[in-house]
Structures are given as structure tokens and as C-alpha cells.
Amino acid sequence: MKDLIKQGLRLGSIFGVVIIFLILFGLTSTLSDILGEFVNLESSTRTGNPGGLIIFFAILSLWAGSKATASDRSNWKPALVSGVSVSLIIALLISGFILLVGFLDSLDVAMRDYLAQLDHLSIQFLLYGRDLTTGVLLTFGIFFFFGILGALLAYWYEAKQAGEVIQKQVLVLKEKVLDSKLAKQYKENPRSKWIGYGLLGLVVFITPQFLGKYWNYAMGTVGIYVLMGLGLNIVVGLAGLLDLGYVAFFAIGAYTAGLLTAPAPLPLQIGFWPVLFFSIVMAAFAGILLGIPVLRMRGDYLAIVTLGFGEIIRVLIRSDMLSPYLGGPQGIRDIAGPSLFGVSFSGKAYLYLIILAILLIILFTNYLQNSKVGRAWMAMREDETVAQAMGINTLYYKLMAFATGAAFAGLGGALFAARNQYTGPADHTLMVSINVLSLLIVGGMGSIPGVIVGAFVLKGLPEILRELDLYRLLVFGGLLVLMMIIRPEGIWPAPRRRMELHEGELDVLPPEENLVGKEG
Amino acid sequence: MSILETRNVTKRFGGLSAVDNVTLQIPEGSIYAIIGPNGAGKTTLYNCITGFYPADEGDMLFNGKSLMGLSPDRITRLGISRTYQNIRLFPAMTALENILVGAHPQLKSNYVDAILHTPRQRAEEKKALEDAQDLLNFVGLKGKGDLLARGLPYGEQRRLEMARALANKPKIILLDEPTAGMNPNESVTMMRFIESLRDELKITILLIEHDMKVVMGISEFIYVLDFGQLIAKGTPGEIQKNPQVVESYLGRGAADQHKQPSKRI
Numbered sequence: 205m206k207d208l209i210k211q212g213l214r215l216g217s218i219f220g221v222v223i224i225f226l227i228l229f230g231l232t233s234t235l236s237d238i239l240g241e242f243v244n245l246e247s248s249t250r251t252g253n254p255g256g257l258i259i260f261f262a263i264l265s266l267w268a269g270s271k272a273t274a275s276d277r278s279n280w281k282p283a284l285v286s287g288v289s290v291s292l293i294i295a296l297l298i299s300g301f302i303l304l305v306g307f308l309d310s311l312d313v314a315m316r317d318y319l320a321q322l323d324h325l326s327i328q329f330l331l332y333g334r335d336l337t338t339g340v341l342l343t344f345g346i347f348f349f350f351g352i353l354g355a356l357l358a359y360w361y362e363a364k365q366a367g368e369v370i371q372k373q374v375l376v377l378k379e380k381v382l383d384s385k386l387a388k389q390y391k392e393n394p395r396s397k398w399i400g401y402g403l404l405g406l407v408v409f410i411t412p413q414f415l416g417k418y419w420n421y422a423m424g425t426v427g428i429y430v431l432m433g434l435g436l437n438i439v440v441g442l443a444g445l446l447d448l449g450y451v452a453f454f455a456i457g458a459y460t461a462g463l464l465t466a467p468a469p470l471p472l473q474i475g476f477w478p479v480l481f482f483s484i485v486m487a488a489f490a491g492i493l494l495g496i497p498v499l500r501m502r503g504d505y506l507a508i509v510t511l512g513f514g515e516i517i518r519v520l521i522r523s524d525m526l527s528p529y530l531g532g533p534q535g536i537r538d539i540a541g542p543s544l545f546g547v548s549f550s551g552k553a554y555l556y557l558i559i560l561a562i563l564l565i566i567l568f569t570n571y572l573q574n575s576k577v578g579r580a581w582m583a584m585r586e587d588e589t590v591a592q593a594m595g596i597n598t599l600y601y602k603l604m605a606f607a608t609g610a611a612f613a614g615l616g617g618a619l620f621a622a623r624n625q626y627t628g629p630a631d632h633t634l635m636v637s638i639n640v641l642s643l644l645i646v647g648g649m650g651s652i653p654g655v656i657v658g659a660f661v662l663k664g665l666p667e668i669l670r671e672l673d674l675y676r677l678l679v680f681g682g683l684l685v686l687m688m689i690i691r692p693e694g695i696w697p698a699p700r701r702r703m704e705l706h707e708g709e710l711d712v713l714p715p716e717e718n719l720v721g722k723e724g
Numbered sequence: 725m726s727i728l729e730t731r732n733v734t735k736r737f738g739g740l741s742a743v744d745n746v747t748l749q750i751p752e753g754s755i756y757a758i759i760g761p762n763g764a765g766k767t768t769l770y771n772c773i774t775g776f777y778p779a780d781e782g783d784m785l786f787n788g789k790s791l792m793g794l795s796p797d798r799i800t801r802l803g804i805s806r807t808y809q810n811i812r813l814f815p816a817m818t819a820l821e822n823i824l825v826g827a828h829p830q831l832k833s834n835y836v837d838a839i840l841h842t843p844r845q846r847a848e849e850k851k852a853l854e855d856a857q858d859l860l861n862f863v864g865l866k867g868k869g870d871l872l873a874r875g876l877p878y879g880e881q882r883r884l885e886m887a888r889a890l891a892n893k894p895k896i897i898l899l900d901e902p903t904a905g906m907n908p909n910e911s912v913t914m915m916r917f918i919e920s921l922r923d924e925l926k927i928t929i930l931l932i933e934h935d936m937k938v939v940m941g942i943s944e945f946i947y948v949l950d951f952g953q954l955i956a957k958g959t960p961g962e963i964q965k966n967p968q969v970v971e972s973y974l975g976r977g978a979a980d981q982h983k984q985p986s987k988r989i
Contacts, residue, residue, distance in 0.1 A: 568839050575838035575845065576824070576831045576852075579817075583825045586814035593774060595800035595829035595892060604835055700816060700872075 208282050212272050212289030219268040219290070220297030227301070230321035233329060236260045254332035258346060261298075265347045268294055269354025273362075283359035284352070291351020299344040306336045412555045420551045422667040424623060427558035428616045429663045432640045433647070433655035434565050435612025440641070441650035441698075442578060443605035444585025446507040448637055449494075449514025453610035455632035456490045457483040457617025459521060462536035462627045469531050476542040480618050487614020488607040495606035499599050502588070514637055522629040535628020539621050554623045561619060565612055566652055572608070581605055639663070646687055648694025657696045726785075727752040727928050728773070728804075728896055733782035735765075735772050735952075742768040744952035745782070750896065755922055755929040757939045759963075760949035766932045767809060769949070770898050774806055775799040787895075801829040805894035807885045809901045809932075815874035819865060819884050822873050823856040826891030830855075856891060863887040863917075879910055886917075890925070897921065899931040903938050911935060915942050940964070 226232045240256025272290035273283040305327055308315060315322040331339025381387060390399070412420055432454060439447045460483040464474045498509050521530050530536075541549050542557065549557065572578050580601045583591040592598045621627040639662060647658020661683075687694070726749040735743040743765045750756050758766050771777045773784055775796040784791040791799055805826075814822050831852055837845035860869050863883040868876065873884060882902065889897055902918065903911040915938055921927045933939045939946065940960045948956040948969050956969045963969055 571841040572839055575841075575849065576828055576833065577835055577838040579821060579825050580828060582817060582821075583814050583828075586816060587812060589776070590808075590812045590814070591825070592796045593776070593800055593806065594825050594888070595797050596825070597795075597797050608839075 205282075205285065208286045209289045212286040213293050215272055216268065216290040216293030217297065219264070219271075220294045223264060223294070223298055224301050227330065228319055228321055230326070232257070232260065233321075233326060239263075254329065257329065257332065261343070261346050262350045265291060265294060265350035266354035266357070269351040269356075270358035272351075273355045273358045280356070280359055280363075283355050287352045287355020290355070291348045294351060295344045295347035298347055299340045302330050302343050303336070303340045306331055306339060310336060408559060409556070412552050412559075415555075417551050420555050422664070424551075424555050424558050425667075426659050426663045427555065427562055428620050429640065429643060429659040430562050430656050431558070431565060431616035431619070432613050432636075433643050433659050434562070434569055434652065435609040435616070436640050437609075437644055437650065437652070437655055438569065438572070438581070438612070439605050439609035441644060442573065442585065443581040443602065445602065445605060446503065447510045447606075447609070448507050448634075448641070449510035449512065449517075450609070450613060450640055451632050451634065451636040452494070452514045452517040453487045453490055453613035454617040454620070454636060455517050455521060456610075457487045457614030458621035458627040458631065459530065459536070459617075460486045460614070461618035461621045462539045463530070465540035465622070466536045466538050468538075469528055469536070473540065476540055476622060480542070480615070480622075483618035484611045484614045487617065488611040490614075491606040491608075491610025492603050494610075495603040499602055511634075511637075514634060518629055518632050518634075521632065531628070533629060535626060535630075536621075537626050539625045539627065541622045541625060554619075558619055558623075561615055565615070569652060577601070577604065642684060644694075646683065646694060648697035650700065651694065651696055651698035654694050654696040654698065658694070661695065725752065725788075726750055727787055728930070729785040730769070730773065731783045731785070733769070733772055733779045733784060735768055735777055736780050741952045743772060743779075746949070746952070746954050747782075748947055748954075750928060750930055752895075752928055753922065753926060754945065755918070755931070755943050757943035757946045758930065758932050758949060759934070759936075759939055759946060763951075764949040765952040766949055767900060768952075770806060770900060770932070773799075773898065774804060800892060803893070803895035804898065805889035805892045805896075806898040807882075807889050807900055807902065809904065811878075811881045811885050813873040813881060813885055813888070815872070817873060818870050819860060819873055819876065820853075820856055820869035822884060822888050823859055823891045824852060826888035827852050827856060829892055859887045859891055862890075878905060882906075882914075883917075890921070890927075894927060896928040896930060899929065899933075901932055901934060903933065903935050908937075911938055914938070918942060 223232075226235075236254075236256035236259070238256070239259045240253065268290055269287050272286040305315065305322055309322075309324060309327045316324075330343075332342055334342070393399075412423070415423065432450065435453075436447065436450050439445050439450070461476075461479050463470050464472050464479045464482065465476060467473055494510070494513050498506055501509060520526060522533050523530075524532055526532070527534075541554075543549060580591065580596045583594060583596060584598055584601060588598055617627075620631070624631075643658035643662045644655065645658075646661055647656070648654030728748070728750040730746055730748045733743055733746050734741060746765075746769060748756075748758075758769070760766055768777065772779045773791065775791065775794055775798070779792065786799075786802055786804060789802075791802075794802075814825060817825070831848055833842070833845040833848050836842075857869065860866060863886055865876075865880055865884060865887070868880070873881065876884060886899075886902070899918070903914045906914060918929055918931070919942055922929055931939075931943070943960060945959060946957065946963045947954060948963065948966075956963060956966050958966065
């Protein structure tokens with residue numbers, strides 16, 4: 205009993221302190237706004253409608269309460285005891301905190317000078333727009349009540365074995381679906397794979413029609429990151445060369461497209477299509493140029509040199525000295541977009557163009573992966589010395605890996621510049637390289653679907669949760685750390701990588717994923 | 725005519741001559757062995773022949789063509805394969821993929837073929853896959869092609885490494901302690917296997933080996949190294965009678981046989 209209370213108090217204080225931090229960061233009001241919008245309460249810090257905040261607090265305390273009973277859910281008594289102790293301490297901490305800031309606010313202490321989030325309006329919001337006593341008591345009540353409710357619900361869930369029951373039903377349902385005639389026909393038909401692809405393709409091609417202008421733009425950005433992710437996947441995922449300056453090739457693609465099509469700083473104004481091709485070639489060429497000096501480097505040294513290369517490119521395009529040729533800090537304006545049969549591309553058409561580019565690149569990546577080139581890259585990643593002893597010209601294949609990855613990034617850069625009709629140094633910071641590498645890690649290194657999922661998570665989610673934009677870096681960091689702990693292989697890993705990280709659990713590649721098992 | 729020849733090869737590390745003025749001649753279609761105590765320079769000599777260490781002096785000829793100054797991949801492509809004392813497979817690739825990497829020099833398609841998936845590349849890939857499967861069966865790993873190399877038991881890893889070396893269709897194969905860590909039964913199987921390479925595939929064999937039973941059992945001719953120098957050469961019968969070898973090596977070698985294989989370096 206004593207242990208339970210102690211445990212509950214400890215957990216409660218952790219939760220309490222974390223929630224206070226969330227309030228101080230201002231994350232509470234942001235999340236309440238989102239929740240409020242979600243249930244159509246029009247609640248927000250501005251309107252002063254506290255519905256979202258109440259829901260947010262209720263969810264937090266339900267969660268805390270259910271966590272509290274994790275150690276013993278066999279009986280309702282221990283569940284209740286730990287639930288009460290957790291919710292009591294959280295309720296005391298939070299309402300105490302709100303009492304403190306509310307009291308200070310009523311004395312007109314300007315806390316805002318020290319903590320940006322604690323202005324008068326936000327504090328009023330935390331008090332649900334009521335007076336101090338009511339607000340504090342309400343907070344206490346919410347946390348206490350929902351905390352205990354959470355504990356009891358968790359107990360009930362366990363006692364009724366609701367989890368298992370639901371799981372069983374899902375399994376039964378799954379069996380039924382899989383055993384159905386249609387499913388069998390689908391599985392036995394060798395062409396069914398193409399039906400799946402066809403449906404997917406149809407969805408991909410119809411979706412942009414229903415997206416608004418903003419979403420088309422956002423999805424286009426995601427798409428460009430998918431392109432870069434696929435390129436870096438070859439360099440890092442397949443060939444094992446850690447490249448931290450990947451943005452350089454993106455910049456070279458974008459600037460080649462920009463300089464050759466824009467009226468200034470160079471009055472060339474060549475059409476988009478030949479320039480697109482030229483951008484890819486330039487980026488690939490830059491990839492080889494970077495590759496030559498770093499050929500004999502491995503691991504950390506390679507990472508540092510590539511990092512430097514990325515920065516050099518950024519500094520060059522920013523420099524005043526080169527601004528007559530490269531546009532300097534202002535960048536390049538009025539970059540020409542593509543046109544087909546006299547019709548120039550608009551938002552939707554760009555998205556289609558990007559999707560087409562992605563499909564093409566996926567096809568190429570797939571072919572490369574399942575060829576002697578892909579195997580040579582993998583062998584180099586595994587053991588460079590032995591790879592060379594197998595007759596693989598490691599210098600050549602390293603250069604090809606750099607060039608291929610760079611070409612994909614160059615394509616992405618050219619499309620990016622043409623779509624925005626502008627590109628400048630701010631588009632090509634180190635952050636881009638880090639984003640692309642992060643999306644590989646989050647999605648799953650070496651896996652094509654992983655790249656797509658990763659790009660959606662890292663570039664798409666922030667667009668969806670636009671209000672959370674301020675916290676993107678925080679969320680990034682948290683997400684990456686969490687990923688490394690819970691699922692080091694990524695969200696949608698390549699089967700081979702899953703095997704590497706979960707040794708012994710599965711040591712056979714499923715035939716359809718086997719590189720060599722594929723019938724071309 | 726010798727398929728592989730070294731002439732006065734010397735390799736120094738600092739002041740130490742790891743390989744000192746060594747001259748070997750390996751005739752085509754033979755099984756030759758190099759023996760010598762630990763640290764005698766046997767593996768260093770292999771590394772010189774395969775191009776990983778540039779030899780400081782001397783010359784090495786393969787079918788009359790000098791190997792000096794060639795990169796390891798070029799040398800492999802000429803038809804010289806090797807295995808390693810401590811097995812060095814590509815651990816996170818499957819058995820079949822390991823063999824296919826070994827077949828790399830045999831595949832003529834280039835990067836453009838690969839990225840465009842040309843009919844020529846597809847045909848070649850299909851053929852390579854069949855050949856790799858055959859090799860897998862040849863070394864007795866039938867049905868294990870989709871297993872990760874590092875998941876295989878020790879003996880099978882040795883055989884897989886051999887298959888990978890064979891995928892290059894070598895003219896000569898340099899084996900580095902092929903029976904290390906094997907029990908007497910396994911050693912005998914390996915001996916028969918090595919002989920079959922020569923008899924069936926017409927591959928010349930050079931091996932480094934500590935197990936005297938294996939060395940005396942299969943080699944036609946033996947070179948003895950000690951402190952980097954060639955101290956004796958001859959048929960197994962001659963080597964067994966050579967007083968210098970018996971004194972400096974065979975006595976120790978016989979004792980070595982009872983030691984754990986992991987203790988050998």
C-alpha cells in the first residue's frame with residue numbers, strides 16, 4: 205500500500221512538473237487551440253473560450269491516471285489508491301501553480317518580462333476566464349476527477365480484458381477477410397500486384413484535384429523532400445557514405461535552373477525543359493567533383509568534409525563578390541516555370557510534375573538496387589576492403605553513388621526553384637541536409653516507402669499542425685530520440701535493416717523483398 | 725609453366741621485413757601449400773599478391789604478366805580469388821547476394837544498363853542468379869540462399885566464403901587456413917572439397933594451413949616460411965625429412981594442433 209502511494213506520488217510529480225513546463229512553453233494554449241478547433245468549440249486563447257483547455261487537461265489527467273495503475277491492475281483497490289495519489293499530487297501542483305501565477309497577475313506583477321507566455325491574457329485563459337478561486341478550484345477538480353477516472357478505466361480495461369477481446373475480434377475479422385473468395389482470387393492472381401499499384405496510382409493522381417492551393421503547395425514540398433530523400437538514401441543508405449552537405453547539390457540544381465532561366469543576374473532565359481536536364485547533369489557533375497577528394501575517406505572524416513562542402517556552396521551563393529553572377533543574398537527572381545504546348549504550369553500541374561519525377565526516380569532506384577551496382581554499393585558499406593577484393597572498383601562506385609544521389613537532389617532543386625519562381629541562400633541552409641537525413645532515419649534507412657513516410661512525417665506533419673510550427677525543432681529532437689529508443693530501424697524499414705537491428709528474431713528475407721529474388 | 729610466380733618479393737613494415745626475398749613458383753593445376761609458424765609472413769605474402777600491400781621489392785607474375793602496382797580489384801579481375809583466415813563475408817547480405825557480389829567481375833553490364841534495366845542486363849542478371857544458385861548447391865548450402873550470411877553456422881560461413889571466391893571464376897585461389905576451427909571430420913571433408921576444386925573446376929590452389937594432416941594430405945609441394953624468409957621447399961616427403969623444418973617448425977606445429985584454433989593468429 206505504502207509503495208503504491210509512493211509510486212503514485214512520484215509519477216504524479218513528474219507529470220505535474222512536465223505539465224507546468226508545457227504551460228510555460230505556451231504549448232498548452234497551442235494544443236488547446238487545436239483541440240478546440242477539432243471539436244468545433246471555437247475555443248482559443250484569443251476568444252477566451254476555455255473548452256479546448258479543459259479537454260486538454262482532461263486528456264492529460266486521464267493519461268496520468270491510467271499510467272498510475274500500470275504496476276497493479278489486478279484489483280480495484282490498488283488501482284484506486286494509486287489513481288487517487290497520482291491525481292491528487294498533479295491537481296495540487298497544477299492548481300498551486302495556477303494559483304501562484306493568478307495571484308501574481310492580480311497584483312499586476314509583469315511576469316511577461318521574464319516568461320513570454322505569462323501575459324495577462326494567457327493567465328486569464330488558464331483561469332477559464334473566471335475569478336481566481338473558481339479557476340483554481342476548477343483546475344483542481346478537473347485533474348483530480350479525470351485522474352481517478354483514468355485509473356479506474358485502466359483497471360476496468362484490464363479486468364475485462366477488453367484489450368484481448370478487441371484484439372481477438374480484429375484477428376477473427378482479419379481471418380475472415382483474408383479467407384474470403386475475393387481475397388484469395390486477389391492473392392492467387394499474379395497480376396494482382398499491378399491492380400494494387402494501379403489503385404495507388406489512381407489515388408495519387410486524383411488527390412491533387414481535391415486539394416486546395418495551399419495543400420498542393422505543401423504536398424509539393426513534401427514531394428521535393430521525397431526526391432532528395434531517395435537520393436540521399438542511395439549515398440547513405442546503400443553505399444554507406446555519410447553525407448552531411450547534401451543540400452549543396454539541391455542548391456546547385458536550383459541555381460542552375462535559376463541562372464539559366466531568369467532574366468537576371470545572367471540574361472540567358474533558356475527554356476525550362478533543357479535547363480531541367482542541365483541542372484541534373486550539373487548536380488551529378490558536382491557530386492563527382494566532391495567525390496574525388498573524399499574518395500579515400502571513411503566515416504567521420506567524410507561527414508565533416510561533406511558538411512564543409514555544403515557550407516562552402518551556401519557561402520558562395522550568398523557572397524557579395526559573386527552577386528553579379530549568382531544574385532548574392534537577394535537570390536534569383538522570376539525563374540521561368542515549365543510550359544507544355546504553350547500552357548504554363550500552375551500549382552496542380554507542378555504537383556503532377558513532382559509526382560512524375562518521384563515515380564521515375566523510384567523506378568530507377570529500384571533497378572539500381574537490384575543490380576550489380578546496388579550490390580556493389582552494399583558490399584562497400586559492409587566491408588570496403590573485401591568489396592575491393594571481390595573485384596569491385598570501389599573508387600568508381602563511390603563516385604557513382606555520389607553522382608546518382610546528387611543528380612536526384614539536383615532534379616529536386618530545379619523543380620523547387622521553378623515552382624517558387626525564386627531561389628536564394630535561405631533555401632539552402634544546413635537545416636535542409638539535416639532534414640533530409642532525419643527523414644531517412646525516421647522513415648527507415650534504405651527503404652523506399654520509408655523515405656516517403658519519413659518525408660510526410662517530417663515535412664507534411666508540420667504543415668498539418670501549422671500552429672505547432674514554433675515547436676518543430678523541439679518535436680524533431682524528441683521524435684528522433686524516441687525513434688532511436690523505440691524503433692531504431694525507422695517507421696517503414698527495409699526488411700534487411702530490421703533484421704540487422706533485431707538479431708535472431710528473423711534471419712530470412714521474405715522472398716518478395718529479397719534483392720536477388722526479384723524476377724525482372 | 726607457372727601460373728603464379730613471385731620473384732624476390734620483400735615487404736617491410738618499419739624496420740621489420742615481414743616478407744623477405746621470397747620466390748615462389750606455382751604451376752598451373754597444382755595444389756601448393758605455404759606453412760610456417762605464426763607471424764612468419766604467410767598472410768602478408770597473400771596481401772602482397774592480391775595488391776593490398778604494395779610489395780617494396782621484387783616482382784610478381786600472373787601468367788607471365790606483372791601484378792606490381794595493380795589495385796586489388798584489378799588483380800581479382802585477372803582471375804585471382806582469395807579467402808580470409810578470419811571469415812570476412814558481407815554479414816548483412818544474404819548468402820546468395822554474397823555469391824553475386826563475388827560474381828561482380830563476371831557481369832559485363834554497366835551503370836547505364838543497371839539504371840535503365842535493359843534486356844541485356846536482365847538476361848545477365850538471370851544467368852548470374854542461376855550460376856550463384858549452382859555454386860550454392862556445389863558448396864552444400866542448397867536452400868540457404870536467402871539466409872543472412874552472419875546467421876549461418878561457422879562451417880557454412882567458410883563454405884560460403886569459398887563459393888563467393890569461386891563466383892569470380894578464378895584461375896587460382898588463395899586459401900588462408902581453410903580448415904581453421906574445424907574438427908577432424910570436417911577437415912577431411914574440406915580436403916576432399918579442395919581437391920575437387922582442382923580436379924573438377926581446374927582451379928590452381930595455393931593454401932596456407934596449420935593442420936599438418938591437411939597439408940601433408942593434399943599438397944603436392946610445400947614452401948616453408950619463417951620470419952619472412954623461405955627456409956625450405958619440397959614435396960611433403962622431403963619437408964618431413966628436412967632437419968631444419970622439423971626442428972624449427974614441425975615440432976611446434978605438432979604441438980599447435982592440440983591448441984584451440986582461436987589461439988592461432
